[in-house]
Amino acid sequence: MRYGTFDDENREYVITNPRTPVKWINYIGTLAFGGFVDHTGGMLICKGDPALNRITKYIPQLPGSAFKGTTLYLRFRRGSGYKVFSPYFVPTLDAYDLYECHVGLGYTRIVSEFFGLHTDVTVFVPIGGSQAICDCKITNVSERSIEVDAIPVVEYTHFDALKQFTNADWVPQTMQSRVHRDDDSLTILTQFPFMRRDTAVNYFTSNCPVSSFESDRARFLGENEYGTWANPLSLQQAELSNYEARRGDNVAALLHHLGEIQPGETKRLITQLGQDESVEKALPLIREFREGKNVDAALEEMAQFWDDYLSKMRVETPDADVNRMLNVHNPRQCYITMQWSRYLSLYQLGFGARGIGFRDSAQDVMGVVANVPEEARALIEMLLQVQRQDGSAMHQFNPLTMVANEGDAREVKGAPKYYGDDHLWSILAITAYLKETGDLSFLDQVIPYYDKGDDGQPIESGTVWDHMRRAVAFTRHNVGVHGLPLLGYADWNDTVNLCAGAESPFLANLYGKALLELIELARQRGDGAAAEQCAAWYEEMRERVETQAWDGGWYVRYFEADGCPLGSHTNEQGQIYANGQSWPVISGFASPERARTALDAVYARLKTDNGIKLSAPGYDGFDPLKGGVTTYPPGAKENGGIFLHANPWVMIAETLVGRGDRAFEYYHQINPAAKNDRIDEFECEPYVYPQNILGDEHPQFGLARNSWLTGTASWVYQAGTQYILGIRPTYAGLEVDPCIPAAWDGFRVRRAFRGSVYQIHVHNPDHVCKGVKSIKVDGQEIGGNVVSILPEGGTCQVEVVMGERT
Numbered sequence: 193m194r195y196g197t198f199d200d201e202n203r204e205y206v207i208t209n210p211r212t213p214v215k216w217i218n219y220i221g222t223l224a225f226g227g228f229v230d231h232t233g234g235m236l237i238c239k240g241d242p243a244l245n246r247i248t249k250y251i252p253q254l255p256g257s258a259f260k261g262t263t264l265y266l267r268f269r270r271g272s273g274y275k276v277f278s279p280y281f282v283p284t285l286d287a288y289d290l291y292e293c294h295v296g297l298g299y300t301r302i303v304s305e306f307f308g309l310h311t312d313v314t315v316f317v318p319i320g321g322s323q324a325i326c327d328c329k330i331t332n333v334s335e336r337s338i339e340v341d342a343i344p345v346v347e348y349t350h351f352d353a354l355k356q357f358t359n360a361d362w363v364p365q366t367m368q369s370r371v372h373r374d375d376d377s378l379t380i381l382t383q384f385p386f387m388r389r390d391t392a393v394n395y396f397t398s399n400c401p402v403s404s405f406e407s408d409r410a411r412f413l414g415e416n417e418y419g420t421w422a423n424p425l426s427l428q429q430a431e432l433s434n435y436e437a438r439r440g441d442n443v444a445a446l447l448h449h450l451g452e453i454q455p456g457e458t459k460r461l462i463t464q465l466g467q468d469e470s471v472e473k474a475l476p477l478i479r480e481f482r483e484g485k486n487v488d489a490a491l492e493e494m495a496q497f498w499d500d501y502l503s504k505m506r507v508e509t510p511d512a513d514v515n516r517m518l519n520v521h522n523p524r525q526c527y528i529t530m531q532w533s534r535y536l537s538l539y540q541l542g543f544g545a546r547g548i549g550f551r552d553s554a555q556d557v558m559g560v561v562a563n564v565p566e567e568a569r570a571l572i573e574m575l576l577q578v579q580r581q582d583g584s585a586m587h588q589f590n591p592l593t594m595v596a597n598e599g600d601a602r603e604v605k606g607a608p609k610y611y612g613d614d615h616l617w618s619i620l621a622i623t624a625y626l627k628e629t630g631d632l633s634f635l636d637q638v639i640p641y642y643d644k645g646d647d648g649q650p651i652e653s654g655t656v657w658d659h660m661r662r663a664v665a666f667t668r669h670n671v672g673v674h675g676l677p678l679l680g681y682a683d684w685n686d687t688v689n690l691c692a693g694a695e696s697p698f699l700a701n702l703y704g705k706a707l708l709e710l711i712e713l714a715r716q717r718g719d720g721a722a723a724e725q726c727a728a729w730y731e732e733m734r735e736r737v738e739t740q741a742w743d744g745g746w747y748v749r750y751f752e753a754d755g756c757p758l759g760s761h762t763n764e765q766g767q768i769y770a771n772g773q774s775w776p777v778i779s780g781f782a783s784p785e786r787a788r789t790a791l792d793a794v795y796a797r798l799k800t801d802n803g804i805k806l807s808a809p810g811y812d813g814f815d816p817l818k819g820g821v822t823t824y825p826p827g828a829k830e831n832g833g834i835f836l837h838a839n840p841w842v843m844i845a846e847t848l849v850g851r852g853d854r855a856f857e858y859y860h861q862i863n864p865a866a867k868n869d870r871i872d873e874f875e876c877e878p879y880v881y882p883q884n885i886l887g888d889e890h891p892q893f894g895l896a897r898n899s900w901l902t903g904t905a906s907w908v909y910q911a912g913t914q915y916i917l918g919i920r921p922t923y924a925g926l927e928v929d930p931c932i933p934a935a936w937d938g939f940r941v942r943r944a945f946r947g948s949v950y951q952i953h954v955h956n957p958d959h960v961c962k963g964v965k966s967i968k969v970d971g972q973e974i975g976g977n978v979v980s981i982l983p984e985g986g987t988c989q990v991e992v993v994m995g996e997r998t
């Protein structure tokens with residue numbers, strides 16, 4: 193079964209059957225104003241923060257057929273009443289003659305035909321905008337004229353998203369709506385919880401005259417809400433009740449008589465859902481986007497943003513699924529994860545528990561540094577503001593208030609109040625930014641540490657370089673009996689929560705990788721002493737990992753506080769972990785022989801056709817001493833599930849040992865685009881990576897969940913572009929070091945880097961996986977693999993021949 197296809201030319205995925213196994217969504221706008229829209233027109237919108245300033249009431253747990261947040265109804269007279277239907281299919285579920293949902297870059301377009309009416313609706317938030325626009329074009333494709341009414345509807349939530357569901361006393365008493373007539377006789381329906389009447393009002397308005405409106409859900413559905421969203425009884429009346437709600441469940445429904453639409457004729461209705469201090473303040477914007485030409489221009493501006501964003505790297509490989517992911521959908525997902533961290537999706541519900549995750553966002557930065565370096569830098573600055581003076585980091589923070597906390601560690605009495613990994617990821621993010629941009633002056637920028645004095649002000653500030661040095665120093669000074677870093681509450685794997693004193697070889701490797709980055713950076717800065725110190729620390733930890741963590745056939749993943757290993761052949765369950773093997777290769781700690789042996793163990797024990805499992809075998813029973821991992825059945829999530837985020841690390845490790853066929857096999861088997869033809873097993877959107885797929889110990893092996901907001905996006909993008917295609921930014925230039933399937937004849941890449949464009953053509957005449965025989969830049973052979981930085985505004989042709997260098 194298929195639910196849609198890729199339209200590569202228009203950079204869209206087009207859903208043609210609305211009955212997808214789960215909702216398939218798209219993101220519009222940004223965290224500043226935006227949210228997601230599902231493929232049947234439901235929308236979750238917020239401004240600045242989904243927990244503290246949410247606008248629409250979208251309940252993901254309701255069935256797919258249910259109204260969620262927004263819809264559009266159309267109606268025409270039939271018999272003594274009206275035929276009411278939604279061109280979005282949901283919630284009326286009428287039979288359609290055409291249904292297409294175009295999942296585009298920053299917009300969703302739903303095109304449908306019901307009862308002779310062709311409806312084409314584009315939903316988006318203009319770049320930098322603060323309203324969700326629905327641009328609806330309704331065309332009569334029948335042979336008779338049809339008198340059409342259009343009734344777009346929004347259901348509001350209280351701005352405090354969680355209170356909406358936890359306080360049914362206070363919330364309904366506060367919710368209010370008011371109608372405003374604009375001087376050109378158009379209607380703006382506002383909505384606000386009473387306490388925000390004078391500071392932040394939601395508004396819903398359109399470009400066409402409104403003959404009546406409704407703001408109370410009970411009246412809209414009718415008969416004390418025994419009318420339904422599938423058949424709202426008020427829409428059987430000629431007009432809505434023009435009721436300004438003073439409490440209750442608030443909606444905004446605007447009834448427009450579009451009049452007779454002649455065969456072939458099109459009417460355009462543009463709605464806007466926004467929030468501003470007041471109607472008066474919003475009026476200029478509202479008026480601007482009542483004009484079709486301004487909406488067209490805003491859509492054009494958005495297309496240009498994406499043209500520019502995606503122009504930084506374009507690939508042409510022999511594999512169409514690779515091309516569509518690396519050229520469009522994967523970098524686009526990287527932008528979305530950078531915007532939303534793990535805050536708001538169908539699975540991460542944005543009620544405030546998470547906010548922006550330190551480790552998550554640091555890794556997200558690495559996926560966007562080439563495309564939006566300023567935004568990447570701004571996000572790094574935010575992250576460093578929640579790093580503590582001791583070098584560790586707060587686990588997560590609220591983007592509006594910048595109030596941070598220790599994540600789940602808060603909830604467990606006696607548990608260490610830090611995560612062992614958070615602070616180390618920022619080093620990788622910063623160096624990725626520096627290599628991409630060459631902006632070394634960033635290192636001197638002074639940023640406060642999170643710790644506050646009695647006056648609420650930061651006690652201390654330090655340069656970015658200082659923040660980085662403190663991060664590694666924290667890990668160096670917090671080690672356990674094997675000399676390996678203490679786990680803290682958890683490391684990257686949130687769900688393994690061992691007693692205080694447990695150690696994490698994974699952290700040792702992450703620390704090693706961070707030190708490698710610091711050594712290189714210190715040399716760039718001409719700081720030989722720092723480079724030497726980091727090199728000594730690196731060697732110290734390398735030695736510990738190699739003497740303590742090797743289990744015979746692979747590396748151990750943890751040592752419990754009593755010194756017992758986890759992820760060892762001596763364990764019955766959880767014998768081997770993927771991250772335990774990939775990271776010693778990434779850190780360079782593993783000897784070449786151990787690197788291969790450990791990666792072979794991954795292939796033998798963790799590889800499935802749907803991806804690499806995080807560990808095996810799964811723990812079969814709850815064990816409070818291991819923590820969250822044992823709350824999942826074997827094969828699910830971190831308990832032996834295919835946790836996609838960890839897959840690209842194995843791909844990268846395989847490229848580091850030169851095995852391009854294997855790296856690509858791993859790449860291909862989790863490529864969502866390649867799953868389009870067997871999507872009923874996978875269930876999630878085929879145009880983005882999900883966080884997890886059920887592993888082969890689970891009866892529903894292959895089922896994906898938690899799509900969109902996952903570190904998989906950034907890391908698969910890095911694995912694909914920097915390690916498989918091997919185009920890597922360095923301080924000195926663009927390195928070209930591919931590790932590809934031997935069968936490939938080669939590939940092409942257009943890469944914008946430091947203000948110039950590199951047209952790279954890689955030839956693979958000897959069908960090797962790795963190795964560069966020669967590189968010519970504009971016809972001149974260069975030594976080594978690094979193409980020097982061109983003068984700003986330059987272009988060059990880079991011809992690369994793979995094979996043995998002679």
Ligand code: NOJ
Pocket residue numbers: 534549551552683684685686687830
């Ligand atoms: C998802 C979380 O967002 C991420 O921070 C964590 O590293 C992984 N789960 C693994 O537990």
